[in-house]
Amino acid sequence: METQDPDVIEAVKLSGESTLEKATAKAKAEFEQLLNVSLNIAVTGRTGAGKSSFVNALRGLGDDADGAALTGVTETTMKATMYEHPAMPNVKVWDLPGIGSPNFKANKYLKDVKFSTYDFFIILSSERFQQNDIMLAKEIKNAKKKFYFVRSKIDNDILAEQRKKEFDEQKTLSKIREDCQKNLKEVGNPKIFLISVYDLEKYDFEKLQNSLEEELPQHKRSALLQAWPVCSAESLEKKITFFKRVIWAAALASAGIAVVPVPGLSAACDAGIVLLFFTRCYYAFGLDDGSIKKLSEKVNKPLQKYLGKSKIAAAIQNKTLTRLQVSASIATLATFEWFASLFPGVGSVAAAGLSFGTTLYLLREGLNELANTAREIRKEAGLDPMCSNS
Ligand SMILES: Nc1nc2c(ncn2[C@@H]2O[C@H](COP(=O)(O)OP(=O)(O)O)[C@@H](O)[C@H]2O)c(=O)[nH]1
Ligand SMILES: [Mg+2]
Incomplete structure (x- = not known):
């Protein structure tokens, strides 16, 4: 399949494959492994x-x-x-x-x-x-x-x-x-x-x-x-880098440009991949209730309120998306459309009509927001004294 979209061309390049077909297949396999190994x-x-x-x-x-x-x-x-x-x-x-x-x-x-x-x-x-x-x-x-x-x-x-x-x-x-x-x-x-x-x-x-x-x-x-639980500023950054590196795979695996038809995968299910990606980030960065509660107790400081600064973190925390822990396939289109509307400039869109560029934008913005929330919580907790003055 020919494509002119520079974002798609870039994602194909990142995949190391020569065609969009191959890149998409690799993205799906990679994402599958990421979730299920x-x-x-x-x-x-x-x-x-x-x-x-x-x-x-x-x-x-x-x-x-x-x-x-x-x-x-x-x-x-x-x-x-x-x-x-x-x-x-x-x-x-x-x-x-x-x-x-x-x-x-x-x-x-x-x-x-x-x-x-x-x-x-x-x-x-x-x-x-x-x-x-x-x-x-x-x-x-x-x-x-x-x-x-x-x-x-x-x-x-x-x-x-x-x-x-x-x-x-x-x-x-x-x-x-x-x-x-x-x-x-x-x-x-x-x-x-x-x-x-x-x-x-x-x-x-x-x-x-x-x-x-x-x-x-x-x-x-x-x-x-x-x-592995976040146990230092470096370990958090390592996780952030890891998720940044797989954005191309998440984008290709979820975008409505799938050229290899996979039985049972609907547009709604593809949207689920994006939501699942964020849910994974949320837990990996230690933003979940259990981790925040543990950290708050450890440093004797309430930290829950900092989650509220991130609409995405708050949305995941409010249990709206927790069902997604188990499987991407239970995400509904409505959930995704509502979720996409949290991002400035995206507004109300149908997941099926989402351009590849917008999907990438969602993934990058969302990941950055969650990463920054996690960094801020560490700072508020006083865990990284070297950085907290900056
Ligand atoms: N101070 C301290 N106590 C610990 C630590 N790990 C476990 N304990 C305590 O050691 C006791 C036995 O721990 P537990 O996990 O039940 O041991 P298990 O029998 O090997 O499962 C409990 O009272 C724990 O709270 C630790 O790292 N530091
Ligand atoms: Mg025991």
Whole structure:
């Protein structure tokens, strides 16, 4: 198909394909993968190590939030419990049974929890790693899976050390890391990530994300990047860049110029792609109720009101669009037309008649608005002292 539209020509170029047909097909495949590629994260360790708390942290939830894993309770089941990411049903975090029993058998445990389900394992310990942790790591390696050692509850260690006269945070952290490394010699020289679920901005939570990203297969990385909680200004910017990079795919996949007819895809459904894109951004940037509530509590400052400055964020927050979490196909044309009218200059349009340029404009503007809202909330929360003076 010939096209003169410079925006379309540009999107085709960005796709790396030679024709609009190929570019559109690639966009649909890319967008499909972006939304649906599965990621299964297993969290294991002894009872009381902080598994359930870590599961909640990964899902951006406080321990008392609706649907959060119960913490501070003794595990009674030998079964893994699955928790879906609030915005991404394709990302699942699994709270595995404790590995504390004296006659622990790593290979039986892995079989019982169906080890092949998981992309990787997080082995948590709130003290030195012990023989069970080591046996488990070895078995995971035998099963050709990856594991990451996380030393949890670092805030407790820091608090205890702070009482001492000669307190030096960096030294304390190095000492904990070395202690753990000594215990883990048998497993090679694994990296150890020091973490407190109460302060993901501090310590090694972001390093863990970076390591996982480096080692995951390419197609799984986007799921991790979207799902991982925002834990620094850089991690937010990384997400923003990621979504900016896939705008071409979202635009081509959703625009009414589809040249490859896909059965069952109507104009309304295409509009759903745009809405779904925004819903994904909203959660990935930590603008959802759960994340904002958690952040407000952490910095002891109400932050909800800043969401209202973004019409799009407010619209998503008002539950108008939450149904879209699950599937783009339930978006109605009416929802989209109303949504498009939030953008200055777009006004009331029929989704089916939306030009490619307007779709791109919607995606870019909407993404910028959500990104700026997220940046502003971080600033108001006082999380990035270096930038807050600018
Ligand atoms: N201070 C602190 N306490 C934590 C942290 N992670 C977990 N806990 C607490 O440790 C206890 C056991 O945590 P839980 O997640 O239930 O452990 P599980 O048995 O491994 O699932 C709970 O009281 C948690 O609140 C942390 O990073 N810092
Ligand atoms: Mg638990």
